[in-house]
Amino acid sequence: MHSNIFAVTAALAATAAAFDCNGPYFSFYNRRGPAMSSQRLDPALFPGQQSPHMHDFDGGNALSADVTYESLQDSGCTTARIKPDKSLYWRPALYWNGNGTGLYPVPNSFLKIYYKFGDSDNTKAKNISEFPEDFAMMAGDPFRRSEDPENKAGIDWTCIAEDYSRITAKGFPTGFTSCGQGLTTQLTFPACWNGEKLDPKNPNAHMAYPTNSGSGVEACPEGFQAARFPSIFIEFWWDVKVFDGQYSANDNPWVLAQGDPTGHGFHADFRNGWAKGVLAKATSDDGYCNCGCGCGDDQMRECFGAENVNDDADISTCAAKSALANETGVVEKLPGCNPIQDGPGEAKAMSGPDCTADVPAPGGDDASTPATSAVASQISSIASEASSAISSIVAGVSSIVASAEDVQPTAVSDYLSPTVSVLPANVDSSDCAYATTVTVTPPPVTVTVTASARRHYAAHRRHGRHN
Ligand SMILES: *[C@@H]1O[C@H](CO)[C@@H](O)[C@H](O)[C@H]1NC(C)=O
Ligand SMILES: *[C@@H]1O[C@H](CO)[C@@H](O)[C@H](O)[C@H]1NC(C)=O
Ligand SMILES: *[C@@H]1O[C@H](CO)[C@@H](O)[C@H](O)[C@H]1NC(C)=O
Numbered sequence: 001m002h003s004n005i006f007a008v009t010a011a012l013a014a015t016a017a018a019f020d021c022n023g024p025y026f027s028f029y030n031r032r033g034p035a036m037s038s039q040r041l042d043p044a045l046f047p048g049q050q051s052p053h054m055h056d057f058d059g060g061n062a063l064s065a066d067v068t069y070e071s072l073q074d075s076g077c078t079t080a081r082i083k084p085d086k087s088l089y090w091r092p093a094l095y096w097n098g099n100g101t102g103l104y105p106v107p108n109s110f111l112k113i114y115y116k117f118g119d120s121d122n123t124k125a126k127n128i129s130e131f132p133e134d135f136a137m138m139a140g141d142p143f144r145r146s147e148d149p150e151n152k153a154g155i156d157w158t159c160i161a162e163d164y165s166r167i168t169a170k171g172f173p174t175g176f177t178s179c180g181q182g183l184t185t186q187l188t189f190p191a192c193w194n195g196e197k198l199d200p201k202n203p204n205a206h207m208a209y210p211t212n213s214g215s216g217v218e219a220c221p222e223g224f225q226a227a228r229f230p231s232i233f234i235e236f237w238w239d240v241k242v243f244d245g246q247y248s249a250n251d252n253p254w255v256l257a258q259g260d261p262t263g264h265g266f267h268a269d270f271r272n273g274w275a276k277g278v279l280a281k282a283t284s285d286d287g288y289c290n291c292g293c294g295c296g297d298d299q300m301r302e303c304f305g306a307e308n309v310n311d312d313a314d315i316s317t318c319a320a321k322s323a324l325a326n327e328t329g330v331v332e333k334l335p336g337c338n339p340i341q342d343g344p345g346e347a348k349a350m351s352g353p354d355c356t357a358d359v360p361a362p363g364g365d366d367a368s369t370p371a372t373s374a375v376a377s378q379i380s381s382i383a384s385e386a387s388s389a390i391s392s393i394v395a396g397v398s399s400i401v402a403s404a405e406d407v408q409p410t411a412v413s414d415y416l417s418p419t420v421s422v423l424p425a426n427v428d429s430s431d432c433a434y435a436t437t438v439t440v441t442p443p444p445v446t447v448t449v450t451a452s453a454r455r456h457y458a459a460h461r462r463h464g465r466h467n
Contacts, residue, residue, distance in 0.1 A: 024124040025116035026289040028081030035108045036079040037320035043067045044136035045200045053257040054093040060086030069133035072273035077318035086273030098253030102330045109239040115230040126216035129227040130279040131272035136198045139189045140267030142258045145343025152209045153187040172263035178244035182237045191231040192220030259338035
């Protein structure tokens with residue numbers, strides 16, 4: 001019954017939304033059914049590489065590890081309702097861990113995405129900006145394992161029974177053995193910007209939530225008035241029927257992909273892919289789109305133009321162009337280094353061949369840092385950077401061995417302005433093995449690069465004789 005998705009889900013969402021359903025915002029659904037793709041990627045915090053844990057993605061199908069605004073524009077389709085919205089929306093995959101036979105990915109049933117641009121009194125906020133190209137942000141903290149007293153993102157979870165009765169909690173709720181209409185969570189992204197790019201080491205630093213006083217960009221906290229964007233609010237719905245009756249009312253069988261059995265570590269990311277001008281028009285002071293939380297097909301067409309609204313068939317056939325999807329399906333352990341870590345303390349980023357060696361997560365609630373699985377590849381890129389620096393001075397380096405101690409789970413390469421101090425020119429040719437140290441700030445990250453030039457020099461000398 002794809003045809004009446006709007007009618008059905010608008011009714012559900014109306015009960016879910018804890019705010020006036022009429023006002024300066026619009027909302028839309030992605031497809032009913034699975035996410036566009038499940039992949040161990042995070043094109044905001046871990047560009048160009050595999051990410052520490054599994055995410056479910058929706059949005060533009062040009063999804064890739066190193067996606068840019070430009071490359072997203074080449075998406076052939078999007079699972080967002082509005083065609084010019086090639087943005088990416090992702091969140092950790094959810095698993096069912098209820099009978100000790102493996103971790104079962106919980107099927108997505110749909111997302112409802114709202115773009116809200118009202119002041120606290122529900123009037124249109126002035127001076128709403130569209131997102132810049134290559135803009136990304138996140139909400140929530142993957143390392144959190146206990147209730148956040150502030151909870152600015154407003155994360156909570158609800159089991160919605162067949163008769164629409166609801167059990168809600170800040171973390172995973174208990175007290176039921178089925179959720180006929182679905183298990184849901186929701187969050188709001190921040191909307192006030194400090195003008196900087198997302199810093200993978202501190203991915204929440206460039207954004208803040210609007211306050212209740214002031215209007216438009218003036219409601220933004222000091223330091224975050226470079227722009228006020230629409231507030232993106234998302235309801236995430238999962239279909240958990242397949243697990244009905246297989247857990248008791250006291251059990252918590254759910255776990256998030258980063259090894260979170262509490263639900264407090266739910267988070268989501270957004271990467272802008274809106275075609276230029278479209279969001280600006282839909283949120284402009286005159287003639288903004290205001291179908292609220294019950295936008296129907298016709299209203300979306302009115303707001304964005306009939307040709308710009310995906311129908312369900314467009315969406316359900318939209319698959320990711322490239323798929324690194326070899327860790328999907330039932331798994332014995334969570335993909336990546338993600339042992340299940342209960343609260344209430346912050347979870348630690350894990351590393352090592354058995355995913356046991358723990359690495360201290362840097363302090364601070366905002367420091368939701370990438371985990372160590374990325375560090376190895378960063379060490380090797382430091383090594384190769386050092387290698388080429390050394391090679392340019394000493395003609396020929398046969399091997400570079402990089403090792404690191406006390407590596408913080410951060411994006412090491414961001415710190416690297418390599419002060420590669422290589423041996424002076426008067427290197428003793430009878431012993432060309434030497435070591436040099438690349439010091440990466442801040443401490444305590446020190447990468448020792450040992451370069452052995454001996455064999456190459458020998459080869460070079462032999463070669464020289466023939467010449
Ligand atoms: C809003 O934008 C208009 C036009 O760019 C500008 O004149 C006005 O000062 C802005 N208002 C605020 C509150 O920033
Ligand atoms: C465990 O749960 C899964 C998912 O519901 C089910 O498919 C499987 O048959 C169950 N296995 C056992 C041994 O109960
Ligand atoms: C999945 O594919 C990637 C890229 O080819 C590879 O690095 C990784 O080891 C694979 N994972 C598994 C579990 O096969």
